[in-house]
Amino acid sequence: MKYRDILEETSSALLANKVRSGLTMLGIIIGIGSVIAMLAIGQGAKQNIQGSIEGLGSNLLTIMPGVIQAGRGIVSSGRGSAETLKNEDLPVIEKVEGVAIVSPELSRRFQVVADTGNNTNTTIMGAEVKYAEVHNLILANGNFFSAEQVRGLGRQAILGATVASDLFGEIDPIGRKVRINGSVFRVIGVLQAKGGFGFSGPDDMVIIPLPTMQKVVSGLDNFSSVSVSVVDKEAMAQVQTQITDDLMIKHRVKEADFSIISQQDILDTMSTVINTFTMFLASIAGISLVVGGIGIMNMMLTTVTERTREIGLRKAIGAKRRDISLQFLIEAIALTFIGGAIGIFLGWLVSFLVTYFGVLQTSVSWYSILLAFGVSALIGIIFGYYPARRASAMNPIDALRYE
């Protein structure tokens, strides 16, 4: 039997029972469609988070006081308890080979009151001039403070995009005043919005000169973090180890009383979480595929029984086992394949709509489409095999006698 004949037989058999073929296909359509949509949404979420983390600087190491322990969070940290990062540490870090910029930072949450009367609770970041460069910050408006202003305990503030709109709404904040913990600051710049995925980024903060933060606003002289940008992304791990060793010597401790986190670590952790989540969703969708496959098998078994006499007749006039089994197998595969194609389209449509309505930037990958086609063909073969075998093993006489 030629392939063209098998395809002709298949299309006429499937069209003969359109409603049943359609309903059986529906299982596969829903299964494949949800797998595609889940993978696309997961992929989109991952790219989104990767984007926002990388936007914060991908060659960045963050040194924090205290030790991060798995399952226990930051130990011996917190306000005042772990003041392990101080001014004298900075030269040690700067000396490490591969370090480009060292940016000491001190942040606390405070209430900020604007001269409009609006107020908000946000992170006040005491920083030096290089902070903007290390964290890839771009000003939407105004200027960053100068080195002189930093040295001179200046009262200048740069607002994150969210803070700016919370405090001033439509009003231009440049030149306006804000009060932070009793001190008045003049707004000299507004940051461009970065967006982010539930991640406290630069949108929700106010940046002021570090010495002002230490001496005037908080009264602390340590740092809450030191951001280090590394010249070569490849050398991150090496730089990280070197800083750890040098700081431990400087601190005269056997166990580090600080932690160094790279953006890559955060990225990896987030990716793992999202991958796991995506796989979880996709496997739930996969279960509906198996259910769809069982539907195919059920329909094929019914078809084989209904067409017993036809099978007998075909065998009587010369059809071999292979001809019969191929005919029914191809029928099952055609069902799953067409269902798979429609399912891919539907899954793509869902992820397109998710993107279109701005929920999330999704992306349907070629890999997931190929996977879906492969899986649907495989389901056709697996669940079509048994019915096809049953058909081909029929004795032509029994089949012809069957009423």
Place this chain on the structure above:
Amino acid sequence: MIEIKNITKTYRTGDVDFQALKNVGFTIKDGEFVAIMGPSGSGKSTLMHILGALDTATSGTYFLDGRDLSKLSDDELAEIRCDKIGFVFQSFNLLPRTTVLRNAMLPLVYAQVSHEERDKRAREALFSAGLDEGHFYHKSNQLSGGQIQRVAIARALVNNPSLILADEPTGNLDTKTGEIVLGTFQRLNEEQGKTIILITHEREVAEHADRIIFIRDGEVVEDHGQHAKRIINRK
């Protein structure tokens, strides 16, 4: 040329053995028109299934054109059916929802014949079987009983077999239509020299053949030519 010797067929249902054929043997030469006649349940269909390579005998030998068929596999038997044998059954002869032309060419589909060749041969066969060209594209469920049997005969002819087996081909037809169908078999036998084995329980039907083999309870009880009688009847 068909040669069967000591053919027996035993059916086993549960613990009970039932001998449907007992020591059947005869020879049918090429070009003969033979009727196998006997009452219902006498084993005619069982014999036809063996002659048609649809089934194998429990014991005994069957040579078709010199080839021993008694020990072939399913697929080898399918090949023999494909090459040498055409069938006409009592009922459910055609694929439903399928055109007359496609039904008639079905054996050629399994014989790997090209599409153009198939079409040509199916038309010739339908013409030989006496079907009007106007019906070629009708679906099989739009045909009358007589037309269905003629399509079935065409399908039996289409792969140019040396042997045509018909099991009660007129069983579902009225007498007049039945006569036309039997006339078609006679014509094919006389004009194209096809070997035809006609299975029936009706004497009037059997009398269209040149030779009648009577079977009863799975045994051949009589075997004689009718040739002379038919010529007399015609005059």
